[in-house]
Amino acid sequence: xxxxxxxxxxxxxxxxxxxxxxxxxxxxxxxxxxxxxxxxxxxxxxxxxxxxxxxxxxxxxxxxxxxxxxxxxxxxxxxxxxxxxxxxxxxxxxxxxxxxxxxxxxxxxxxxxxxxxxxxxxxxxxxxxxxxxxxxxxxxxxxxxxxxxxxxxxxxxxxxxxxxxxxxxxxxxxxxxxxxxxxxxxxxxxxxxxxxxxxxxxxxxxx
Numbered sequence: 001x002x003x004x005x006x007x008x009x010x011x012x013x014x015x016x017x018x019x020x021x022x023x024x025x026x027x028x029x030x031x032x033x034x035x036x037x038x039x040x041x042x043x044x045x046x047x048x049x050x051x052x053x054x055x056x057x058x059x060x061x062x063x064x065x066x067x068x069x070x071x072x073x074x075x076x077x078x079x080x081x082x083x084x085x086x087x088x089x090x091x092x093x094x095x096x097x098x099x100x101x102x103x104x105x106x107x108x109x110x111x112x113x114x115x116x117x118x119x120x121x122x123x124x125x126x127x128x129x130x131x132x133x134x135x136x137x138x139x140x141x142x143x144x145x146x147x148x149x150x151x152x153x154x155x156x157x158x159x160x161x162x163x164x165x166x167x168x169x170x171x172x173x174x175x176x177x178x179x180x181x182x183x184x185x186x187x188x189x190x191x192x193x194x195x196x197x198x199x200x201x202x203x204x205x206x207x
Contacts (some may be wrong), residue, residue, distance in 0.1 A: 029192050031093050032110070032118060034083060039115050040187040042076035050089065076115045084113055094119075094194035101197065102127050103177070108195055117184035120145075120195070122161060124179060130171040137170035143179050144203035149191040158206045159183045165166060 026037040049072060053065035093108040093201035103124040112119035122143070130138035146158040165169070171177055185194075 003017075013080055023097065027190060028194045029190060031089070031091050032186075032189055032192055033087050033089060034187040035080070035087075035118060036186055038079055038083060039185075040078065040102055040190060042072065042115060043185075043187040046072055046076065069101070073115075080113055080115050088205075095122075096194065096196045097200065098197040100199065102130060103141070103143070103171075105143070105197065106176070111180065112182075113186065114182075117182040118186055118189070119182045121160065121178060121180045122148065124177055126171050126173055126175045126177060128173045130169065135152050139167045139169050140165050141171065141179070144198050144200055145181070145183060145195050146185055146198055146202075146206075147189060148194060148196055150193040153164075155188045155192060156183060160205050 026034045026041065026059060028034055029036050046069060049065050051068040053062050053069060056062040056065055084127045089110045093110070095105055095108050095112050099107050103126050106123045106125055108120055108122045109122040110118060124143075129140055142163075143161045145159060145161055147155040159181055161179040163169075163177055163179050168177070
């Protein structure tokens with residue numbers, strides 16, 4: 001009987017270890033899946049290793065922590081890549097349009113991710129012909145975004161999304177176009193609820 005109990009306990013413990021190594025137990029965000037939790041998990045471990053390296057008074061120990069830090073960083077990047085290879089983001093990302101913009105956002109999708117940032121792509125509809133300050137056709141344009149939680153608190157740092165900077169256009173009324181950009185820090189996005197398009201003035205205040 002004791003032997004059976006031991007075997008049972010062994011396999012239960014083994015299952016828990018495999019689950020923790022494989023990313024089991026990480027919380028899901030409704031829109032970003034396990035990306036924020038994965039980033040948060042590795043950022044916490046990396047911060048701990050960096051701090052231990054700084055506090056190490058022995059040179060050999062400092063080198064050891066530095067080596068562990070680099071290996072952990074590589075593991076983190078691989079974990080994000082592996083997750084992105086199979087992840088399916090089926091829930092549309094919510095967003096608030098900005099009525100002062102000369103374009104309307106139709107949808108936002110995830111196009112990629114790293115340990116620190118998530119890449120976003122937005123389909124937009126132009127409201128009026130976009131012109132530069134000289135009256136000519138605008139070759140590119142920007143939108144400015146921040147990520148917020150359900151209470152409206154800003155997550156990470158606001159950033160810019162843009163059309164192709166290599167030159168596009170003309171961008172005429174009723175035409176559809178695409179803007180893209182990345183936002184972080186991803187580890188802070190566990191409570192992510194939506195993207196808000198903000199003014200250029202509000203964006204500049206955060207730089």
